[in-house]
Amino acid sequence: MYQDRGTEETVAQVCAADPFRGATVVDVVALHQRSLCYRLRFDDGRSAFVKRALPTGSGGAVDQEVAVLRQLSGSDLPVPRLLAALGDPRAPVLVTEDVTGSGTLETCRLDAGGTSPAWARAAARSVAAIHAVPTGSLPGDFPRCDPARRLVRAWTVVSPREVTRYASGFAEALRLLRGSHLVPLLRATADEWRPTAVVHGDIKSDNILCGAAPEAPRPLALVDWEAGGLGDPRWDVGCLIGDLVFTWLSGIDLDAGPSLDDWIAAADPPFSAVRTDIAAAVAAYEALVPVVAADRRLWVRFAAFFLLQRLCSAAIHSQVLPSRSLAYLQVAGQLLRRPDECAELLLCP
Ligand SMILES: Nc1ncnc2c1ncn2[C@@H]1O[C@H](COP(=O)(O)OP(=O)(O)O)[C@@H](O)[C@H]1O
Ligand SMILES: [Mg+2]
Incomplete structure (x- = not known):
């Protein structure tokens, strides 16, 4: 055994x-x-x-x-x-x-055909419930977290030990990131961190375990709280959005033809379905938590962190950077540079 x-x-x-x-x-x-x-x-x-x-x-x-x-x-x-x-x-x-239930959010999305507005809403409501926890009565030694700053540091201050320990893809990913001139924008975004709520800190479909149905009274559980603590609630929402954008980019077909349009046209799930999930999640969250335009802008920028994090953690194990990495980098760049246009494109039904 x-x-x-x-x-x-x-x-x-x-x-x-x-x-x-x-x-x-x-x-x-x-x-x-x-x-x-x-x-x-x-x-x-x-x-x-x-x-x-x-x-x-x-x-x-x-x-x-x-x-x-x-x-x-x-x-x-x-x-x-x-x-x-x-x-x-x-x-x-x-x-x-043990909250195994019917599997991770990713499994449930796949079972529903690749996307699921009902599960997206359930996930967003659960995140909102955590953000509503009163912070006044937390003990003085309650953990604080700042994953945005931690990631910027991990991407910019790299020790020789890391470079030798990780596969060559990692160094290549960091070179690409530096060459993209996104680092000052990432730093400026991390500077906007406001620790106002209890946050999960590592929202992604692997860490969301679903029950039988999204409409059930307790439809899912958020697991893996290693990055949790007092933090900026906008980070969790950004990660929820980033996870969906990541799902879309993971399903674009890089062999469908020579142009970006070809890749996108052959995406499974299609962009329109992913966008419906994002809009459903955002609407469910906004029904429970007051939100202003600056919050939405930060969600979009934090979603870029999510994509870059996935790019870098995949690169740690690959000798050659997968070609899809360029798509993650490209989209992360758009999210960071043009958050208002991207918010309009992604968040509105
Ligand atoms: N309370 C739980 N009940 C059942 N399965 C769980 C629970 N917590 C985590 N898991 C499963 O174990 C996996 C790893 O746990 P997690 O806490 O995410 O560890 P790691 O920090 O290694 O990612 C999760 O992705 C999930 O599938
Ligand atoms: Mg985990």
Whole structure:
């Protein structure tokens, strides 16, 4: 049942903890992404999600996730219930409710034919519910996050260690980014950060787990709170928009013909469907949270960060930069340089 010693140790640690003492694990499903994640099933019918940072330290901030979930869990919010935080508080083993449901937002979109305004609305409402959490009663040591500034730093201050550790595609991506002259715009955008709400910080379809139906009372859960904390709510909305634009760009057909028009005409899902999803998400969010024109402009610019982040994280693992990267860069440039026109194109029904 165990893939390795580390898994076995983690399971033993969970079984010795209060909520699970006396129960026996009957199944371990590995769900690794950046961290070591498992779904454990117990003989009494319960199941739990378990996460441990990778020993290399590249697993992110599970302690931050614990601190955020301590505040949000146990309420009506769309987050998994925190069941335990075990071991070293600086590198804890996180145990939460298993919210597998019918899969990630990406899976549910694919099941619905590639896009789904109903799921887009459900995701936006969940994000709005988090942004509505009162900040006055948060403890003084509640995490703060600033992913925009962190990304600009990661893209501009690169250590030799990173260049040698990552595949050559990464250095190539950074060269392209520098050559695009977008860095001053990225910096100026990051300077607009206003920490006014609890935010998720890493909204993307992988981190949104859906239930049975978008119209259900609790349709989905936001997971992976390692980047969460007090931050700028406009970041989460920008990421939600960026995720949809990314879905569209991932579906354009670069072999359909020589011109951009050919690629776009053959896109699956088509731009019009993605745009309907974006407009649905934005309308659902705006029905719950007051928004001004400057917020919309920042959403669009933060959506560019999302595309660049996906470009760079794919580049880390590729020797040669995939040709699609140029499309992400190109669109990110438009979003950053012409946010008002892009807002009109993307956000309006
Ligand atoms: N509470 C949960 N219940 C069920 N599955 C989960 C839960 N949290 C995360 N997952 C699944 O495990 C994957 C990895 O977890 P995540 O917290 O996103 O880790 P990472 O930081 O490595 O991305 C997620 O993409 C999701 O599919
Ligand atoms: Mg994740």
